[in-house]
Amino acid sequence: MLDKFLTQRLAALDGVSVDTSTTFAQLTTLRVGGAPTLAVSCESAESAVAALRLLDQASVRYLVVGGGSNLLVADGPQDIVVVRLAFDALDVHVASGLVRAEAGVVWDDVVDTAVAVGLGGIECLSGIPGHAGAVPVQNVGAYGAEIADVLTQVYLYDTSTGEASWVPASALDLAYRYSNLKFTGRGVVLAIELHLSTDGLSAPLRFGQLTQTPGERRPVADVRAQVLALRASKGMVLDAADHDTWSAGSFFTNPIVPASLAETIQARVRDTHGEDDAARMPRHPLPAASTDAEGALATPSAPESTEPAATRANTAEPLEKLSAAWLIERAGFAKGYPGSGPATLSTKHTLALTNRGSATAADIVALAREIRSGVQDAFGVTLEPEPIWLGVSI
Ligand SMILES: Cc1cc2nc3c(=O)[nH]c(=O)nc-3n(C[C@H](O)[C@H](O)[C@H](O)COP(=O)(O)OP(=O)(O)OC[C@H]3O[C@@H](n4cnc5c(N)ncnc54)[C@H](O)[C@@H]3O)c2cc1C
Known part of the structure; x- marks a missing residue:
């Protein structure tokens, strides 16, 4: 339960703001769901750690919400605090192919920026809604690629210690639409690091709609354009005017x-x-x-x-x-x-x-x-x- 005193302490933290007017219908791409008790917005990784620590110490239930594109929340008031990570620095190192994105960067901006400088490995993940911090959570994937292919480490706030540190991707048990961050409350991703290829070519293509020659590698920009067109034809790119995209994407996993x-x-x-x-x-x-x-x-x-x-x-x-x-x-x-x-x-x-x-x-x-x-x-x-x-x- 959230008391007034804790709300005041959260609001007093540097780089943290709180409000009680936000609803899940506003925060999610399905556009349904009632209001959380409080929405807490954090402007830096440091302010997020401070806010998360306070919430954990008080044993308050919270949910980090990025783009809200993989969330279905019940109607009516919800006894939960929403935490939003509003920091979005993106650092792309062209020569090495190393990319670091803070949690609040829109995921497709990461892909767009990487592809624009010829870095390869995430072009098949073009157009997936949501924020960079969420991509490891369910090991996002599409068209034969998944983030596990290129994710090297995440800057993780660990709920059991109250500390943040870089954790190797191998510690996340990444699997088909799964990581040990999903459903577990283990931690909060504050930033991700990817290692991309630098030769201007895509990862080997495996998906039939992208290639007739499995293993083929093509210029990253071509593959991104093709993926975006395919996704749009299936209503899988967000478009406020198109109700087919008022969804949570694929609603069921492949059995x-x-x-x-x-x-x-x-x-x-x-x-x-x-x-x-x-x-x-x-x-x-x-x-x-x-x-x-x-x-x-x-x-x-x-x-x-x-x-x-x-x-x-x-x-x-x-x-x-x-x-x-x-x-x-x-x-x-x-x-x-x-x-x-x-x-x-x-x-x-x-x-x-x-x-x-x-x-x-x-x-x-x-x-x-x-x-x-x-x-x-x-x-x-x-x-x-x-x-x-x-x-x-x-
Ligand atoms: C039109 C459409 C198409 C989609 N296509 C695909 C697709 O092709 N492939 C695919 O894999 N998914 C797809 N999705 C699902 C969704 O976009 C992804 O799962 C995305 O990564 C969710 O990001 P988000 O920021 O919106 O997360 P949210 O929906 O805000 O959160 C989802 C879960 O992740 C947790 N979370 C969010 N951020 C963090 C963080 N920083 N640290 C810890 N936990 C966090 C939340 O607490 C919540 O449990 C699609 C969704 C839509 C609406």
Whole structure:
């Protein structure tokens, strides 16, 4: 609980301001959610450390909010303090390829600046909304690249010690849409450091929509332009005028399932959608040792399965990553579903749940539940939400 005395101490810190009028609807790209008890804005890493330390010492619950593009917060008042990191120095060293960005830098500005000077490695991550401080949190990724490929270290405020220090990326357990900063309250990223390539070429391209020749490297600016165009066509670049972008991006992670479940699903698609469609089902076998490296397994929930998920996860059976969007479509949810109402699937991409202008968090949650149970009923796979949820559960 936040008392008046603590609010006054926070407000008195150098480089810290507080307000009680900000709402999560204003702070998030889904544009839903009630008000936190207090919003604290910090103008430097030092002021952030001082504010975070005070909050931790008082055991006050807080949430760092960057661009709010991966957050779904409940309607109504929320008993939580929002911390905003409003420092945004960006340091790009062209000769070495080292880039340091403070937490508050808009992520796409990091990409744009790096690409403009010919540094390579993050061009596929063009157009991802949010701030630099958040990119390690869920190891952002797109088009075959992820931040883990280039992240060297983060300047981390450690909640257990109240101190900030540079921590190697290897200490973050980065995996598919995961790091040990997600859901854990372990720390707050105050700055990131990347090591990019300096020869003007992209990272080796792996994604089919970007290249027909896997491993090809192309000029970074070309790849960035192509990625931005692809993303815009799917409503994955923020645009206030386009409700398809009033979303949290991909709402569900791609499920990772035992190969036998993938077989079962493909057989079901064969029955319901025919041989040709079943043959096109995206199935990406994972390397044998990747159970941990690829994050949590989707919970197998086929009616015939009585085996607990944890047991199945520990079997030596090979794993495959499936496409959540493809499964959602085959479960009967088309783009734009249900066609009208305050919350619908994006008209450009089945994986994004969107606010058409008047949605509440409850509307988004209701749609998420419907999609999730539809996929569960059709294929026995429980989709896992990708955004951080606050005050709501699926
Ligand atoms: C249109 C759209 C497209 C998207 N496309 C992609 C995509 O292609 N790939 C992808 O991976 N994601 C994508 N996302 C999701 C989102 O943009 C990323 O996860 C992004 O990194 C979130 O940044 P943010 O600053 O908005 O974080 P927020 O939403 O503000 O916060 C998300 C979580 O990170 C925590 N957090 C934020 N900053 C810090 C910090 N400095 N230190 C510690 N914790 C912190 C928050 O407390 C919260 O738990 C997309 C979202 C949208 C709306």
